[in-house]
Amino acid sequence: MGFADIDMQDARDLTFTGRVYLYSEQPVSAQLKEQINSKSELQGHSLIFRSVEYVEQRNKFEKPQAFISHDSRDKLEIAQPLAIRLQKLMCPVWYDEYSLKVGDSLRDSIEKGLKECQKCVFIITQNFLSNGGWSKREYDSVFTREIIEKRNVIIPIWYNVTPKDVYSYSPILADRVAVDWSLGIDKVVNKILPAINA
Structure with missing residues (x-):
């Protein structure tokens, strides 16, 4: 050629x-x-x-470009396929299965990932919106980071939620341009990858 x-x-x-x-x-x-x-x-x-071992080894030496925040109930259907696809495109991600080892401090590891990543991808589902635990803490941390750094860090992906649902959770989050998971993983990744690298 x-x-x-x-x-x-x-x-x-x-x-x-x-x-x-x-x-x-x-x-x-x-x-x-x-x-x-x-x-x-x-x-x-x-x-x-x-294989998985290679990804784990590579992640030790590369700072994540994107932190994937999700409710654990959305792991298999959305978060895991997204993490795999981004990794294949040489976009290192902080994703719990890749980034956490037995014995790690969950809080320390998550905080480190939230601070080091270029952007934070939030998978906004009904499960995420109803979760008052880790998902909420991650959102609050990244929102605070945006205020301190004076730049947008959040990249939202919506899955079976309405603008009203998201507005009830956070008016500021509802104002962000989001990509809808219904477009399919290929189009979702094509839309968020430039935003992660921006």
């Missing part, structure tokens, strides 16, 4: 380095890795695994 005045090159003329990346959203056992590696080596391939 080529662009403008760059010469075209046929893919059949390219040299294959033998390096193959295998991505998995689930942990891969050491035994399975060894089996696949053995077969790959016989064919002259160098196999590199990228």
Whole structure:
């Protein structure tokens, strides 16, 4: 392929380095890795695994660009798919499954994530609006951060809520331009990614 005045090159003329990346959203056992590696080596391939362990290791060295705030009841349907999609697009996120380890202080870790992230994505659902616990504390913390930093940090995603619902929770939050989850995850991510990077 080529662009403008760059010469075209046929893919059949390219040299294959033998390096193959295998991505998995689930942990891969050491035994399975060894089996696949053995077969790959016989064919002259160098196999590199990228799975949950890789994401966890990478997150230790990268500050999150986005903090994903959600009610735990919305984890599987909305928060987890969103976190996975953003990670795939090289947008490191603070997401409890990726960022918390056994023994961590929940409060310290959340506060650190809220302070370090570029933006905070709030998944606004009926569950979120009725939660007076962590979700409310996270919103209050980020709202305070916006006042101190004098800039917008909140990126809202609405899921089966009305402007009136959101207004009852927070008039300021209802004033924010939000993206509706009903558009589908691809369109949601395409809309929020530029806002996260802004």
